[in-house]
Amino acid sequence: MKKVAVAIDGPAAAGKSTVAKIVAERKGYTYIDTGAMYRAFTWYCLKKGVDCQDEKACCALIPEVQIELKPNHIVICNGEDVSSAIRQTNVSGNVSYIASYKDIRLALVVLQRKMAEHDSVIMDGRDIGTYVLPNADVKIFQIASVQTRAIRRYEENISKGIACTYEEIEEDVKKRDYIDSHRSFAPLKPAEDSIEIDTSNMSIEEVVTAIIEIIDKKLAEKN
């Protein structure tokens, strides 16, 4: 079977990872969560006590950071399982600074492209369709209103036992949207050939079905 690459980009908490995981399972693709890699790098900077707004100090850590994405959504940073730690609010509040540093992006993009070399993949992030995998077979741009996204993330955090208030989540989502879409290198924006899905009023199953229909149609057109 031909190798397939699906890119899902969009703003914070639009539900990309939730649907990407399900689509990956149903289609037999490997799911790659690129946001988890920026989060792991951020976690490491915080652990080292480095100011995440100090680009030079953060980039100086590149040679000592090793990030691995394992099956079952396990994220390893320098041998430590950080899967839960990277979802905490201190990481969320700093990750967009880290993700705006070109040298860190270049280092992580090398790993992301390598992961897509041999398997069929569904990769989610901010710049997958525009920069990481510009030749992806299918490109989705998944959006939802700020309020919908903040409610989803708030409920997700509460269910995982992550302490937060709705107000701080809405602020975080807005702040990350701004930084992600205004950075100079590989900012968040839809690829010209992406298909936009506004999920504000859609259930998870409806989004999954819509994405699988788009994938099947695109692949049928190519064959």
Ligand code: CDP
């Ligand atoms: O799940 P959520 O939407 O909160 O974000 P994420 O996918 O875990 O990504 C965390 C952060 O990493 C984003 O807010 C971006 O700042 C950054 N990111 C990025 O710049 N490029 C990517 N390909 C993926 C994430």
